[in-house]
Amino acid sequence: MKNRYLVGGPITPLLISEMMTLGNDDVGAGAVSIFIGKVRDDEINGKRVKAIEYSAYNDMAEKEANEIIKTVMMAFSDVRKIFFVHSTGTVRAGEVSLFIMVTAGHRDHATRACRHIxxxxxxxxxxWKKELF
Amino acid sequence: MSTTVTVLYFGAAGEIAGKPSEVMEADDTDTLCNRILEKYPAMETVPFRLALNRVLIKEGSPLKENDIIAILPPFKGG
Incomplete structure (x- = not known):
């Protein structure tokens, strides 16, 4: 089953730029808050993380993601659109594994809703993730 | 006759089971968990929750034929 919230491998600059155009037709959205999560090269037990391998329960992730969006939309009345995508598979240190974008009328709800998400x-x-060394 | 269900293993549970899924027999989740722990004693080291047909559930839930039970270690996304 294709999941619109999961993408195989890293979230590329191209995909990020494409997602940043989503919602451009909504001229009432005066604020856009974006969060980008990247894989860190942490040192664990003396070994440096080279990459993280993400796995997901696809069907449940789709359902949970829909519910998260519904909950946040209800909690922050000024929010207009929510987009996010999480990586599955291997993402190397320095690459992006999570992208969240929230559009709202004004900055307050945009930034708070983004943090909440x-x-x-x-x-x-x-x-789930597994560090690769 | 026991109820046949599909068990899905994720994260560390999948590594311990050595497979992503298998068919097992149990009439409720407590019985199923006991069977899983008997079969994979190392699963004791992994705290996990259960999802029944994609919905998180509490212990002691009855099972129906062809239910899908997911073994979910703590989520680690982000």
Whole structure:
């Protein structure tokens, strides 16, 4: 089943630029808040992380992602659109594994909703990671 | 006769089971979890929650034929 919230491999600059054009037709959105999550080259037990391999429960991720969007839209009345995508598969250190974009009428709800989505994704999106050294 | 369900293993649970899924028999989730722990003792080291047909559930839920049970270690996205 194709999942619109998951992408195989890193989220590329091309994909990010494409997603940043989403919602451009909404001229009432005066604020856009974006979060980009990248793989860090952490040192774990003396070994440096070269990449992370992400796996996901696709069907459940789709359902949870839809519910997260619904919840945030209800909590922040000024939010107009929410887009996010998470990587699956291998993402190397320095590459992007999470992209979130929130458009709103004004900056307050755009930034707060974006932060809220990050926390909800970490708590509710059925995604796992394995460090590769 | 026991109920046949499909068990999906994710994250560390998948590594311990050595497979992404398998068919097992159990009439409720407690029985199923006991069977999984008997079969894969190392699963004791992994805290996990259960999803029944993509919905998180509590312990002791009854199972129906062809249900899909997912073994979900703590999520690590982001």
């Amino acid at each position: 990050i926390e909800m994704l970490k708590e509710r999106l059925p995604v």
